[in-house]
Amino acid sequence: MSTNWRGGSAAVALLTFDVDAESAVLAHGRRYADHAATMSHQAYGPRVGVPRLLDLLDEMGVPATFFVPGWVAEHYPALAGSVQQRGHEVAHHSYSHRPPTSMTPTQERADFERALDVFESQGVGVHGHRAALWGASRYTTGLVAEHGLVYDSSFMADDRPYRIPTEAGEVIELPVHWSLDDWEQYAFLPDPVVGSVIESPEKVLGMWKAELDAMRHYGCLFNLTSHPFLSGRPSRALALRRLIEHALECGDVRFARCADVARSAAADADLTSHAPDLPAVDATAYPDP
């Protein structure tokens, strides 16, 4: 028997946290390991942001999913386990936080599997994957299926879950979007150059509430991506709390972990299916630069 992936709610809300920490900066160049203050900016995530956000989730009584790069799990060995102990999901977010599109297929596979090794060695089961910088290549979903993960969360061809067929089997896609990411709103670093304007939590809260309300109207997946080194800051954490309060007051929004939604989606026979569209491109139309 097929059941709708939303399970009767108007919209489903995923609170996802990408715990990139130092890896997001190291991916710009190994030399940044010596930029002590910049490293401290990233360390705020696991040190202050994650505990504060875990407390906030407890207070609100909602589940979440933490996408953790393997490098971060290794560097903060207690992190992934403590997230799971609080009832949340840990998922695969590459090893090094270098985007697949910046790697050869061999490098992408090695990076992907190295992260799995870390989680296995820590006894942390993972069921889904999100590409670093959402930079999935044509090989990414194949790797996800081949290694027995249930879902991916990097693509943007819809605002509801969909199936992606691969040679190694089907993957459930839980699509993301730049407009539901705190990075574009809050991130700022002069070196590496990241971000140009720091927006107010008030603007961000208004924008996300409007998107949640519109997604309730259209019956979508509200897949919010936050970074503890950004949204763990005091007024941003409280803005996130107000967003959760708003969603709870709506009464028709279901909060879930990614793996739970992936399972509901897999059981929904009406879910659309389509492969990533990788156009064969004509050199006449698009000559090399």
Added chain:
Amino acid sequence: MSTNWRGGSAAVALLTFDVDAESAVLAHGRRYADHAATMSHQAYGPRVGVPRLLDLLDEMGVPATFFVPGWVAEHYPALAGSVQQRGHEVAHHSYSHRPPTSMTPTQERADFERALDVFESQGVGVHGHRAALWGASRYTTGLVAEHGLVYDSSFMADDRPYRIPTEAGEVIELPVHWSLDDWEQYAFLPDPVVGSVIESPEKVLGMWKAELDAMRHYGCLFNLTSHPFLSGRPSRALALRRLIEHALECGDVRFARCADVARSAAADADLTSHAPDLPAVDATAYPDP
């Protein structure tokens, strides 16, 4: 008998949708065809944005114009026809979405005619043209006239329609402007680098309403450009609906397809005429870098 192009309304509103899809990214380099997640970001336009926006236009009962690159019409063969069937106009938006200013005259002509061939093969009649990225060259309006199109919509020398004389005859210009484009407000991609800040639909709605009201004051053409992969997102689509509702409530705004306005403008003897101003530039004043 000459009639005013506005036909008694305070302002005329054109809802135009540039269905760039993957072509807008491929124009930055053929290699992006392998960036699977980025391609999915663009595919959202034809897959989700266009149907949602067509429904919204039906609901509001207003006509619109869809500028479609030839590559997109080819890649999504049902797209142009389905837009026309819903009562909207399809118009020429280059083949590859590379701006004319980036091409030689020969390349521009080839790209222009290749798009016409696609529309002809699909039985889709087109009456107007908009340059990719509004990057019209000194040859663009000549090509428009030579191929029997009635209007162009890429220039910005006025906020009311005007005539552009060319060697192949006259073209009606339906001018555009960056401030009435959703791209500058919503577009964000890290690679290729597109956009730096994602604005809230609330800000955008306020800005566009203010411009519409000011255009009613001055008697202008409100020529709004939206992209289905951007404005098809839930809260942005609803903001667009609120804009249309506001315009309808004003009672003195006429919604039209571009070709309709071009025809009214052609019949208006008071319409100004002026050729694109291509200054002969003095090498003393502007030496080569």
Added chain:
Amino acid sequence: MSTNWRGGSAAVALLTFDVDAESAVLAHGRRYADHAATMSHQAYGPRVGVPRLLDLLDEMGVPATFFVPGWVAEHYPALAGSVQQRGHEVAHHSYSHRPPTSMTPTQERADFERALDVFESQGVGVHGHRAALWGASRYTTGLVAEHGLVYDSSFMADDRPYRIPTEAGEVIELPVHWSLDDWEQYAFLPDPVVGSVIESPEKVLGMWKAELDAMRHYGCLFNLTSHPFLSGRPSRALALRRLIEHALECGDVRFARCADVARSAAADADLTSHAPDLPAVDATAYPDP
């Protein structure tokens, strides 16, 4: 007898318009003369923006100053005269709109004098100067004094008029600032890359009103710079009108042309005087890159 430069008002407001037109883009490279749509974006200034703004100034009954590059005065030969006929001031804004800091001293002098020749040939008297892009070099104020102009309006070391001594005599500086310029708020072009976000007139109006009110508090010169190709757009023009209305309602703001304020400032014995600070820089502290 010395009199205070403000003449009893809380603040003095200068409405200045930099009529850069095509020159602001050509300064990025001669090749842009072929970018027909981009040229049309700039042509909107003299064609639509200037007449609309002149009407608005008439309606409000306030005087203004138009800084015109020599190239623009030549290219639009009726422009400078028509501005003067409406009771406003025309002033020197370079010939080519290339900033002095990008030129050799010889080039800067040639560009400066070429603009004076244009104004002389058109019978347009000018009394002040503003450097293109406010990019004054160490030679700029000397040129201003040597050619008998009374004031400059490019520096930012104060928010009240001050005297700049030069070898050729004293110049009155009417200081400017980036925060009272419409360029940073409204300008957007993808090629050349100009601007990254288009702000709403509502935000801009709020920011400028707050600055005017704070300048009334501190007794400053409110020196507003607008560009007709930007602020001539409908809703921006109306925002400018609301700003003027606000200032008029305050009852303690005096509107003036630059030359008038320069004269009052020259007669104020309490006006501070200081030369541009051009530090002798130590190569140990600031080694060449």
Added chain:
Amino acid sequence: MSTNWRGGSAAVALLTFDVDAESAVLAHGRRYADHAATMSHQAYGPRVGVPRLLDLLDEMGVPATFFVPGWVAEHYPALAGSVQQRGHEVAHHSYSHRPPTSMTPTQERADFERALDVFESQGVGVHGHRAALWGASRYTTGLVAEHGLVYDSSFMADDRPYRIPTEAGEVIELPVHWSLDDWEQYAFLPDPVVGSVIESPEKVLGMWKAELDAMRHYGCLFNLTSHPFLSGRPSRALALRRLIEHALECGDVRFARCADVARSAAADADLTSHAPDLPAVDATAYPDP
């Protein structure tokens, strides 16, 4: 006996002013010494901004800390002394305002000690340090401890004071953050390229009030960084005044100089301690570009 660093208040507010003046631009290249108008933009800080802000602090009755590069103290020899005379703290902000991460260890040491020599020659005692651009290297805190300074204020691994152990002894860190800095909100220069959007003081005030309120909730250090050449402008100075008024009205916010907080923090036995995290980075994970 250990006492809590907050001393009973909900949050502690540090008003800090980085008096970078010309040095912040000269650090981009010695050639900028010839950019006379750009230099004047920076000179506004010591000439107009600092006196205005000192008056404002007097009016409000709150203490502050001024971080002054040695080059600026030398160039404006009365500056540091006059700040101290008004009851505020002067602290070390490098000599040249080049970030440590851009220098060799030998250059960083030379620059650090050159600034100390300037302050010593002016009889100005300094107790703390802030790295230029917050660009602390792995050597920075060691230099701070070695030269007997009590605190540093450049790192971001927490939003409460913490101890940093170094080979030369312990340093108290008073952490900063980009979101409590006026630079990202207000700074704009076209050459060198600094900033892309000028935000309204109203937005900035709202954002900082929200962060202060959230920091009162979480018990944090509100460490605000302003630059006199930016926040000394009229409406920004008044926005800062409204922020201070708000904090005073809260009744549970303590204003202090950095050195005072560093002393309270040093006496708090519960203060966390952790060394800057300088990860040993694996060349397989992060290959050289």
